[in-house]
Amino acid sequence: MMYILEKMFTVSTLLAFILVGCGNSSSQKETKKLQMTEEINNNDEDSESYTPYLKEHHANYSQDGNSMTPSPTKDVNAKSIDWTIRASSNEGAENLVKHLHFMINKLENNGNPRPFDKLFLMEAYMKYNHYYITTVEQSATSVVVSKQAITDCAYKVIAAHSDVVSGDFFAQGDIKNDYSLKAETILVSSACDDVRTSVEAYISQR
Ligand code: HEM
Numbered sequence: 257m258m259y260i261l262e263k264m265f266t267v268s269t270l271l272a273f274i275l276v277g278c279g280n281s282s283s284q285k286e287t288k289k290l291q292m293t294e295e296i297n298n299n300d301e302d303s304e305s306y307t308p309y310l311k312e313h314h315a316n317y318s319q320d321g322n323s324m325t326p327s328p329t330k331d332v333n334a335k336s337i338d339w340t341i342r343a344s345s346n347e348g349a350e351n352l353v354k355h356l357h358f359m360i361n362k363l364e365n366n367g368n369p370r371p372f373d374k375l376f377l378m379e380a381y382m383k384y385n386h387y388y389i390t391t392v393e394q395s396a397t398s399v400v401v402s403k404q405a406i407t408d409c410a411y412k413v414i415a416a417h418s419d420v421v422s423g424d425f426f427a428q429g430d431i432k433n434d435y436s437l438k439a440e441t442i443l444v445s446s447a448c449d450d451v452r453t454s455v456e457a458y459i460s461q462r
Pocket residue numbers: 307310311314337339355356359360363369370376379383389390401403414417418421425426429431
């Protein structure tokens with residue numbers, strides 16, 4: 257009797273392994289396929305956005321006219337942010353411009369760099385809905401970036417983003433932090449009353 261029970265157990269265990277194994281192999285294939293697609297997309301985005309280059313060479317950029325870390329001139333009344341950034345080589349300036357064109361294009365086409373980060377999502381919302389514009393000019397090693405907002409809420413977002421670019425990106429080459437808390441603080445401010453519901457819906461969809 258014991259012998260028969262043991263045999264039944266072995267056979268059913270074997271069957272269960274085969275069934276589970278078959279089920280897994282197709283879902284594992286799907287997961288693998290998805291991972292590979294994501295890796296390809298991420299690699300494309302990395303090479304086209306020049307973000308790894310900027311991270312590695314962050315210390316080769318300075319404030320125009322002195323050796324300090326680039327930081328923008330902010331004008332809260334005009335709702336504008338202006339940067340003049342000096343690269344240490346023509347290549348450095350060109351790659352920064354390529355980064356900017358890639359990001360501007362991505363935002364204008366409803367894309368989301370760093371979709372986990374509410375500050376970047378909020379900036380994408382503002383750009384896509386024409387609450388601010390960005391202009392970029394390059395002359396040899398000098399890059400001039402101007403951002404002009406039309407609402408106080410959009411200005412707060414581009415100002416917060418510029419603090420991140422200056423403080424963490426240029427100063428440290430550190431791109432791993434999440435700035436969602438900054439976005440939440442801006443979003444609850446009265447400057448954003450008109451767009452709050454719409455921004456919240458946008459963020460939760462992404
Ligand atoms: C996680 C990596 C990064 C992402 C997702 C990213 C994304 C962006 C986005 C979305 C913009 C705004 C474009 C616009 O508003 O029209 C921007 C602007 C800019 N980025 Fe990056 N960036 C990254 C890393 C870096 C690094 C490492 C540097 C330099 C060391 C850098 C320098 C700049 C500059 C100078 C601007 C223009 C100024 C501004 O928007 O305030 N970025 N980037």
